[in-house]
Amino acid sequence: MNTQTIIDISIPLSPFTIVYPGNPQIEIEEIKSEASKSTISKITSGSHNGTHIDAPKHAIENGKSISDIPLDVFIGHCRVIDCTADTEAVSRETLESNHIQSGERILLKTSNSQKGYKEFYPDFVYLSPEGAQYLSELGIALVGIDYFSIKQKGSTDNRPHTLLLEKDIPIIEGIDFSQVEPGEYTIVAFPLKYMGIDGAPARVVLLK
Numbered sequence: 001m002n003t004q005t006i007i008d009i010s011i012p013l014s015p016f017t018i019v020y021p022g023n024p025q026i027e028i029e030e031i032k033s034e035a036s037k038s039t040i041s042k043i044t045s046g047s048h049n050g051t052h053i054d055a056p057k058h059a060i061e062n063g064k065s066i067s068d069i070p071l072d073v074f075i076g077h078c079r080v081i082d083c084t085a086d087t088e089a090v091s092r093e094t095l096e097s098n099h100i101q102s103g104e105r106i107l108l109k110t111s112n113s114q115k116g117y118k119e120f121y122p123d124f125v126y127l128s129p130e131g132a133q134y135l136s137e138l139g140i141a142l143v144g145i146d147y148f149s150i151k152q153k154g155s156t157d158n159r160p161h162t163l164l165l166e167k168d169i170p171i172i173e174g175i176d177f178s179q180v181e182p183g184e185y186t187i188v189a190f191p192l193k194y195m196g197i198d199g200a201p202a203r204v205v206l207l208k
């Protein structure tokens, strides 16, 4: 028996899932086959809906696609960092105070998780460009954040995407940390095996 606790930090996917403005909504159409008496569903969705992973191709020309990233990046030790005191953006200072090491998987818990995911709000907490630069220079393995984008809505400063993705650091977006205390865990976050595209949904869990 597995004695580890599994904490599901994925957002439920349905036609009611909020999506980032401009992204395709999730549509699910149930199709019944009279002949075989079976049910299948036709699913329509953007690649960045719900809990999902950004690949370099999302923001970098000729960058790696989601299927190019080795799976060992998506499983292993991780740290959930408490960023709830940062009310606008996760600052470099907050990251520095956590003594992050090269090669770590770092998940940013902000106040977004307390607000929930029932409606979209544009003033979500994002990763500051200076914070992204710090994590990029450190060379972490993976970063995650608890809203549908890691960068500020409406900002033309794309560094939170580009600085991380040009170093082949995948970004998990749309994580729900409402039931998660900061600390150390094992993460399992395998993206669906869509070939050659910019990102894909993932069922992301923490093991304690």
Ligand SMILES: [Zn+2]
Binding pocket: 048, 052, 053, 054, 148, 149, 173, 199
């Ligand atoms: Zn994304």
